[in-house]
Amino acid sequence: MKSGLILLGLFWADIVHLKNQGKIEGIAKREGDKVVIETLTGTMTIPAEQVVDIDFDHVSLLERYYEKARGIEKSLQPIEFLELAVWARESRATRFVRPNLDRAIQLANSTTDAKGIQAIAETGRDKGFEAEMPPLWRRLIALEPDNETARRELGYRRHQNQWLSEEEFQAAQGNVKFEGKWVSPTERDLILKERGWKLDQRKKELDDREATVAQNEKSAKEFLAKAEATLREVERRLAEVTERERRVKEREEDLARYRYCSSCRYYYRGLHLCEGAWSYHRCCDGYFRVHHCKK
Numbered sequence: 001m002k003s004g005l006i007l008l009g010l011f012w013a014d015i016v017h018l019k020n021q022g023k024i025e026g027i028a029k030r031e032g033d034k035v036v037i038e039t040l041t042g043t044m045t046i047p048a049e050q051v052v053d054i055d056f057d058h059v060s061l062l063e064r065y066y067e068k069a070r071g072i073e074k075s076l077q078p079i080e081f082l083e084l085a086v087w088a089r090e091s092r093a094t095r096f097v098r099p100n101l102d103r104a105i106q107l108a109n110s111t112t113d114a115k116g117i118q119a120i121a122e123t124g125r126d127k128g129f130e131a132e133m134p135p136l137w138r139r140l141i142a143l144e145p146d147n148e149t150a151r152r153e154l155g156y157r158r159h160q161n162q163w164l165s166e167e168e169f170q171a172a173q174g175n176v177k178f179e180g181k182w183v184s185p186t187e188r189d190l191i192l193k194e195r196g197w198k199l200d201q202r203k204k205e206l207d208d209r210e211a212t213v214a215q216n217e218k219s220a221k222e223f224l225a226k227a228e229a230t231l232r233e234v235e236r237r238l239a240e241v242t243e244r245e246r247r248v249k250e251r252e253e254d255l256a257r258y259r260y261c262s263s264c265r266y267y268y269r270g271l272h273l274c275e276g277a278w279s280y281h282r283c284c285d286g287y288f289r290v291h292h293c294k295k
Contacts, residue, residue: 085097
């Protein structure tokens, strides 16, 4: 381990140790108060004050990549760039995979060596680059139109001594493309017919549900109308009863103001002159109750 990072203006590093106990593997250089670190996946910039130490004894994968890349920089052999692309992918140096793969395909396509092209295409396919190999298969077909491997890799089929694309082959079989699949017209029609039947069934179910809902709505409206009519009748009768109760109360209150005379058996209000209870006394010149005057 060697220190002295801040004093260096340009340096090559294998592992950069940070204050937060993290570490970054790559190639770094000081730019002012920042440190720029080139890694396998890209370039990152961090403040120089966050760096604690540098491990110069470890050889980074990035340095190994550059060493390998310098070794084949002027090579015209596509297999070497393909192998480097495989190494970069396995080492997770993702940004170096595509450039080397493209260089391998470019070099292979620039030749007329059909066997060499096929070898590169098969190797790329077997190494996991199947999706990137079609340009080489097409180049191989251009050189060898009847190359079975290239034809089959690109999806061609043999039909009546001819190589046909998938579309041409299916058309020759009388098939049609339906929803991403090749099917016979009869099968397509059956699928559509079955779907039509299911749609009709679904429509009938919906119609039945709508009819049921409409009937329920009608019944609910009728019930509500009857309920409202009943409520109005109850309110009317309640009003009548209330009015009758008011009148009875008024009559009771009016009757409460009357008195009953047991002598004449008569209900009266105010002053009541009853012949059975009152008599005129000449000596007194007035009406008085019985036994009023002893004269």
